[in-house]
Amino acid sequence: xxxxxxxxxxxxxxxxxxxxxxxxxxxxxxxxxxxxxxxxxxxxxxxxxxxxxxxxxxxxxxxxxxxxxxxxxxxxxxxxxxxxxxxxxxxxxxxxxxxxxxxxxxxxxxxxxxxxxxxxxxxxxxxxxxxxxxxxxxxxxxxxxxxxxxxxxxxxxxxxxxxxxxxxxxxxxxxxxxxxxxxxxxxxxxxxxxxxxxxxxxxxxxxxxxxxxxxxxxxxxxxxxxxxx
Amino acid sequence: xxxxxxxxxxxxxxxxxxxxxxxxxxxxxxxxxxxxxxxxxxxxxxxxxxxxxxxxxxxxxxxxxxxxxxxxxxxxxxxxxxxxxxxxxxxxxxxxxxxxxxxxxxxxxxxxxxxxxxxxxxxxxxxxxxxxxxxxxxxxxxxxxxxxxxxxxxxxxxxxxxxxxxxxxxxxxxxxxxxxxxxxxxxxxxxxxxxxxxxxxxxxxxxxxxxxxxxxxxxxxxxxxxxxx
DNA sequence: ATTTATTAATGTAGATTTTACACTTACATT
DNA sequence: AATGTAAGTGTAAAATCTACATTAATAAAT
Numbered sequence: 001x002x003x004x005x006x007x008x009x010x011x012x013x014x015x016x017x018x019x020x021x022x023x024x025x026x027x028x029x030x031x032x033x034x035x036x037x038x039x040x041x042x043x044x045x046x047x048x049x050x051x052x053x054x055x056x057x058x059x060x061x062x063x064x065x066x067x068x069x070x071x072x073x074x075x076x077x078x079x080x081x082x083x084x085x086x087x088x089x090x091x092x093x094x095x096x097x098x099x100x101x102x103x104x105x106x107x108x109x110x111x112x113x114x115x116x117x118x119x120x121x122x123x124x125x126x127x128x129x130x131x132x133x134x135x136x137x138x139x140x141x142x143x144x145x146x147x148x149x150x151x152x153x154x155x156x157x158x159x160x161x162x163x164x165x166x167x168x169x170x171x172x173x174x175x176x177x178x179x180x181x182x183x184x185x186x187x188x189x190x191x192x193x194x195x196x197x198x199x200x201x202x203x204x205x206x207x208x209x210x211x212x213x214x215x216x217x218x219x220x221x222x223x224x225x226x227x228x229x
Numbered sequence: 230x231x232x233x234x235x236x237x238x239x240x241x242x243x244x245x246x247x248x249x250x251x252x253x254x255x256x257x258x259x260x261x262x263x264x265x266x267x268x269x270x271x272x273x274x275x276x277x278x279x280x281x282x283x284x285x286x287x288x289x290x291x292x293x294x295x296x297x298x299x300x301x302x303x304x305x306x307x308x309x310x311x312x313x314x315x316x317x318x319x320x321x322x323x324x325x326x327x328x329x330x331x332x333x334x335x336x337x338x339x340x341x342x343x344x345x346x347x348x349x350x351x352x353x354x355x356x357x358x359x360x361x362x363x364x365x366x367x368x369x370x371x372x373x374x375x376x377x378x379x380x381x382x383x384x385x386x387x388x389x390x391x392x393x394x395x396x397x398x399x400x401x402x403x404x405x406x407x408x409x410x411x412x413x414x415x416x417x418x419x420x421x422x423x424x425x426x427x428x429x430x431x432x433x434x435x436x437x438x439x440x441x442x443x444x445x446x447x448x449x450x451x452x453x454x455x456x457x458x
Numbered sequence: 459a460t461t462t463a464t465t466a467a468t469g470t471a472g473a474t475t476t477t478a479c480a481c482t483t484a485c486a487t488t
Numbered sequence: 489a490a491t492g493t494a495a496g497t498g499t500a501a502a503a504t505c506t507a508c509a510t511t512a513a514t515a516a517a518t
Contacts, residue, residue: 003318003319004318004319005241005278005318005319005321008241008278009241009278009279009280009281010239010240010241010242011239011240011242011279011281012234012237012238012239013239013240013242013322049234049237049238050238050240050311050322051238052238052240052320053313053320054313055311055312055313056309056311056322057311077308077309079306080285080306080309080324082279082284082285082286083284084282084283084284089232089233089234090232090233090234091281091282092234093242093279093285095309161495162495162496163494163495178477178478178479179495179496180478180479180496180497180498181476181477181478183496183497184497184498185476200485200486202493202494202495203484203485203486203493203494203495204484204485204486204487204492204493204494204495205483205484205485205486205493205494205495205496206484206485206486206494206495207494207495207496208495208496228475228476390466391466391467392465392466407506407507407508408466408467409467409468409469409507409508410505410506410507412467412468413468413469414505427466429514429515431464431465431466432464432465432466432513432514432515433463433464433465433466433513433514433515433516434464434465434466434467434512434513434514434515435465435466435513435514436465436466436467437466437467457504457505
């Protein structure tokens with residue numbers, strides 16, 4: 001019985017993570033200032049190498065956890081990047097993953113220790129290697145996902161206003177949405193609970209807070225749907 | 230200056246290709262009977278290993294060329310599969326690609342030499358490793374692509390009838406389409422040239438032949454669009 | 459020459475979905 | 489009591505999608 005494909009070349013496999021967060025300023029990504037060569041001091045995605053006995057999904061989760069302290073975050077694989085000299089040190093193929101997290105939820109101390117920082121997607125610095133391309137592709141995927149699955153859940157605080165949800169979608173899609181049309185389309189999904197409670201920060205009148213209805217949300221995930229915003 | 234990430238593990242990277250073709254019987258995939266261990270004699274996707282100085286796209290094209298003799302075929306990367314024991318011989322991560330080819334165009338002799346064979350997607354045999362999953366995912370991706378880009382080009386002979394195009398879309402989407410609605414939707418894309426010439430195989434009346442209008446097709450590719458069939 | 463059989467070609471009305479748009483309400487602040 | 493601010497709400501017109509049936513062209517058979 002064969003126990004190796006001995007003639008084939010082996011390569012390093014990296015995993016790079018595009019971590020999206022959202023706050024009142026808009027859609028953000030988590031970047032890290034590299035403290036090792038090459039490109040020490042430049043900004044990069046958080047990443048790491050795949051271990052011998054680890055699946056890619058696990059590596060992505062491990063890396064996210066290392067830098068944010070977060071667990072149980074849904075991550076989605078995006079694409080494998082393989083340009084020969086994408087990493088000048090050594091031939092490395094990188095598989096990118098993206099995650100959506102609640103920006104208030106992570107471990108701020110960890111982030112600080114790693115010299116990590118949140119940047120608006122509109123004014124993030126240039127990144128090392130092909131990381132800018134990864135980010136652009138992640139944004140495209142996020143937009144697509146928005147049109148086929150309810151999103152927000154992961155990116156908003158537990159209780160949120162319609163305006164926050166609207167602004168999240170506007171930030172993701174990078175276009176203005178009509179408030180009334182948006183609200184009626186979201187309501188037609190029937191995945192929100194309207195609370196009695198109001199948020200009084202934003203206006204004198206106050207605006208109702210909502211939570212996601214997890215059961216209905218899961219139910220919706222089962223069937224395909226298209227949300228045209 | 231660093232010249233290796235010495236502590237990281239290296240792995241084998243394979244590329245597996247889902248090759249779609251289409252003929253009067255429907256949508257097909259090209260499979261190969263393995264002539265080496267493990268799983269010798271079982272059916273599998275065509276595949277191979279990434280070489281040290283090769284990008285993934287190139288490996289996919291090289292593999293396609295090896296088995297079909299075809300060049301200049303557009304291939305799209307799908308997904309990286311990394312289950313620990315997906316290949317029982319040795320830890321191997323596989324990146325899948327899919328291609329659409331004109332089933333009449335490949336090198337039949339090559340195919341025969343490699344014990345390769347076309348199978349309808351509806352009655353293909355079970356495949357080795359996780360290749361069945363790869364095929365299912367490729368079909369989903371193909372369906373999605375259908376909704377955002379004109380397709381057919383690659384899968385039909387140069388001149389084709391509306392019926393052939395309709396049947397292609399029906400095979401891909403695995404559902405019946407209304408002929409009149411289909412024709413008017415396709416026509417509204419304005420990517421076809423209607424020829425004077427008729428195909429007389431299919432009926433006494435004969436049906437007009439069409440070709441793709443490459444310029445308009447390319448133009449359409451630039452802008453996003455959604456085709457709801 | 460006429461009939462027959464077969465598939466190609468074609469348009470529309472009704473239903474549904476999407477879009478554009480403006481006024482009133484609630485309430486805290488002054 | 490007046491003012492200012494964002495929240496909340498409905499509808500009509502436009503666009504798109506769907507369902508559906510008849511006529512046309514021709515080769516083959518008689």
